Amino acid sequence: MEETPPPYDMIILGASGFTGKYVLKEALKFLRSSSSPSSSSPLKSIAIAGRNPAKLAQSLSWATHPNPPPQIPILTSDTSDFSSLLYVTSLTRLVLNCVGPFRLHGDPVVRACVQNGTDYLDICGEPEFMEKMEVEYHDQAIDKGCLVVSACGFDSVPAELGFMFNSRQFDIPNSVEAYLSLESDKKIVGNFATYESAVLGVANANVLRQLRKSRPKRPRPQIPGPPPPKGPTIEQKKELGLWAVRLPSADSAVVRRTLSILSANPSGLPGVNESADHIKKREAFWSTVKPAHFGVKIGTKSFLGILRLIAVGLFIGLLGNFSFGRWLLLKFPSFFTLGWFRKKGPTEDEVSSASFKMWFVGHGFSDSSTASLGNKKPDTQIVTRVTGPEIGYITTPIILVQCALITLSQRVDLPKGGVYPPGIVFGPTDLQERLQQNGISFDLISKA
Structure with missing residues (x-):
């Protein structure tokens, strides 16, 4: 029945x-x-x-x-x-x-x-x-x-699909670095719940560390070539017209979780009752997605913008560690974020005028013989980009x-x-095509 x-x-x-x-x-x-x-x-x-x-x-x-x-x-x-x-x-x-x-x-x-x-x-x-x-x-x-x-x-589908889109352009990728740029004709104002989550994330950072320590080690994907160098704290990415600094978002952790599951299930996860056609499509898709080191940075067009980002990060990082500091951060969000977050959120005009660009700069190898030389640096760069409307209220x-x-x-x-x-x-569904039909674009910018 x-x-x-x-x-x-x-x-x-x-x-x-x-x-x-x-x-x-x-x-x-x-x-x-x-x-x-x-x-x-x-x-x-x-x-x-x-x-x-x-x-x-x-x-x-x-x-x-x-x-x-x-x-x-x-x-x-x-x-x-x-x-x-x-x-x-x-x-x-x-x-x-x-x-x-x-x-x-x-x-x-x-x-x-x-x-x-x-x-x-x-x-x-x-x-x-x-x-x-x-x-x-x-x-x-x-x-x-x-x-x-x-x-x-927005956390974390553009990062996941953007990473896969970049990885699939390579024969042998080594690393993909994402650069997020938020743009607006008016003032950029974020979602207060996102800000509250960031403050609580600092307060509970030790809980996450303990949780990860207590779990069995995840399978780690095999990535050809050496890990990328750490690089400077503040990076000037001239080809993108951005100054950038590391973004402590969920995106890297989420991408790593997917790659870990993929390394244990190289053909992806089978559907509950999928057709033979879909099995072929799923296996073909995952055969083209290769693992790579992944990180995310946030960028602004001016050096002053980066200093502002660092100042907000310091406020949250320092005050988020004790209860009175968290009370201050959540009571006066506009002050401690220099106007980026406020309790009542953005106006409809501020939402409609905002947009994002997320650049993915991938480095990899042109052939397997170069990749097999353990200390050889990548010799290929591929830049892709995901663009769309305001991140919190339209793209999400x-x-x-x-x-x-x-x-x-x-x-x-x-x-x-x-x-x-x-x-x-x-990943193996038509999500990327659906997003493209609804205003979120995936573009190949350059191969070098």
Whole structure:
């Protein structure tokens, strides 16, 4: 006897938050209805959930303005009330979690999804949370047949797909360095929850170190040639027109997790019920992705901009280590970030005027004989680039919703279950093509 499918294809949890309302707005573009059936979309039913039904209703009105809001169910659920999460996650095939910081609010949502066998995607950029969820729930998620995939937003899909796109241009890559440049005609203002996550990340850095020490060593991919030199703290990258400094984001950790899983599963992860055609496609895709050393830097066009970045990093790094310092950082975000973050978030004008460029500078070898000489330096450089709109409120919802549509429409081709980074799950799907159709471009810039 077949189980009755849940009433909703997808529930957006935290749809009244800064990012959540933009995720809702993006998702509604793909909702099939009798008046405007998007025939290619698998999304036939959607609900929104959160603590405050009135705020959720406001978000729905905002997302559809100037048109009247559609009749979408509004569900009350609180991350501090596990029974409400258990109920809400039982009503859907897929949860999109937009409630951060995830180290404070994410665990019970993942636990509820795993107990119900419900697929879960989020926009987390916190390595400690992601790796803790893998430790706690990976085996249970496999048993229950549900996917738990974090970092399905700007953290860290552009880094993962951008790395793969660069790696696939090479015969034998050695290293790929990403350079992120944020641009705007107006002021760049970040998401406060992202800032709060960074502050808490500094406070809990030791927890992440202990977590990694306590785990069995991950398989390490074999990378031809010597590791790249460390390089200066501040780098002038003339060919990109940027000054750059190391960015302590989740991207490097997420890419390393995907490469580690790939080194143990060279053909990728088999789908739960994939066709022979998809098996061929998956194996062919992963045969072209080669491991390489990976790092991320953030760049600005002026040296003064880099000094400003370093100053903000020092404030967070020094004050984030003790409770009064964290209180100051979170009480006065605009002061300690020199205007980059504020509690009320950016205006709609500031969002619409912002964009990003992420350059990937890859170094590798032109042939295997050069690579086999252990101390030989790479002799080939390939530059690729990923570009798109504002990262937190436009790019992140585009990515999350496309990952959701793939999960709903291509579930048989995805792994049965488990806790994974996005690259290993969505790499061999058509995610890159979908992002290109929705305003995020992948370009080959030069080969030398």
